[in-house]
């Protein structure tokens with residue numbers, strides 16, 4: 109009997125779509141080319157990076173903060189193989205969790221490369237060359253993304269690594285050169301900095317974290333510099349000489365000019381990710397892609413070929429796991445005759461460094477260029493009681509509210525636990541709240557979230573603790 113839905117790819121977009129469709133009564137199969145489910149996020153992305161960020165943060169805290177709080181544990185020592193084993197265990201538990209959820213929801217799974225033969229037909233080719241064809245009413249493409257390559261720099265995943273190689277280094281490099289000051293470069297740079305590496309970040313643009321609020325990025329760069337990271341902005345890595353014991357990176361001004369060499373033990377190329385459609389048969393099936401290789405969809409996630417949909421990193425939009433998940437749910441609901449929808453104006457974005465950066469909605473730069481009048485409410489963690497006792501006073505909350513209606517247009521947080529705190533801002537934006545609504549909502553004391561309330565009060569210049 110044919111399937112109602114075949115999902116190609118089991119990352120956060122694909123697996124969530126499959127489970128939601130099965131919950132809604134569809135007969136669903138998932139095709140995955142890798143040995144484990146969960147895609148980039150669970151295997152080589154969100155989950156392993158957060159395991160190393162968490163462990164390395166505690167290691168750094170043990171070195172700096174424990175003594176101050178009266179905890180004497182001696183000098184913290186690093187056991188890198190054990191830390192890697194801790195990370196791998198976390199990944200293993202998560203990917204097995206997806207396999208469990210597939211069984212629980214009666215989602216059938218096929219291991220192999222999925223190729224679209226045309227509307228309603230997907231070929232699955234296993235590693236041993238055996239192929240079978242699945243017939244289905246609808247297909248969802250959720251094949252995700254791959255590491256973006258840098259011209260003149262070959263990634264060998266040993267000394268010149270992508271994020272995947274940077275998650276499995278067997279020794280702390282003396283010097284790590286990170287190419288790209290985006291989220292992934294700064295997160296993995298932070299991990300290795302905390303574990304003892306000297307970290308130099310080269311960024312083509314004149315600022316770090318492109319796309320995020322500029323004030324946030326500027327202050328955050330200073331915090332990272334205090335942690336010992338160094339930055340070469342407006343610069344590019346032209347090529348790498350790997351003939352010697354140490355790598356030699358040729359770093360030139362972005363605008364052109366004489367190169368300087370920077371030596372490093374490991375170079376991490378973290379200049380972004382590109383949509384992945386290799387072997388999928390997109391061209392043969394006549395599925396349209398844009399100039400960046402992303403699958404083109406309409407507002408209901410439909411490609412130009414009937415009954416073929418696409419979600420996640422392989423389409424336009426922020427390359428985030430929760431965005432892929434939300435799209436997976438929306439498509440499953442659309443396929444079941446419901447009104448699935450994603451509100452792209454309220455998708456939070458988190459950088460899991462220390463302190464964390466979290467944002468939802470518009471930046472000041474976006475509001476200015478759109479000509480929207482806004483008020484700013486800002487509150488620093490130095491004035492928050494909980495942050496003071498926790499010794500985490502770096503950072504602030506900034507709320508941008510429409511000058512005419514007071515509606516919240518953007519919230520930006522730099523601070524410990526910002527990633528958890530942004531949830532209330534996302535709900536506020538989803539519900540169309542005004543800054544006044546946040547200000548009048550009771551926030552438990554003493555918590556860091558009181559800084560969100562105070563920033564909302566500050567929109568009308570009536571913060572209490574400042």
Ligand SMILES: Cc1cc2nc3c(=O)[nH]c(=O)nc-3n(C[C@H](O)[C@H](O)[C@H](O)COP(=O)(O)OP(=O)(O)OC[C@H]3O[C@@H](n4cnc5c(N)ncnc54)[C@H](O)[C@@H]3O)c2cc1C
Pocket residue numbers: 116117118119120121122139140141142145146147148149150152153154155157220221222223250251252253271272292384385386387388419420421422427428429430431432460
């Ligand atoms: C180091 C790192 C850290 C990250 N941290 C975060 C984070 O903290 N938070 C966050 O929101 N996002 C994070 N991301 C981004 C996040 O991982 C992606 O946005 C997310 O995984 C996209 O989900 P997806 O389902 O679209 O694709 P993917 O997760 O890439 O999954 C696609 C799946 O499709 C399979 N596939 C591809 N082609 C075929 C085919 N033809 N046949 C069968 N199977 C196929 C692939 O093997 C893969 O399993 C991180 C990424 C990286 C690299």
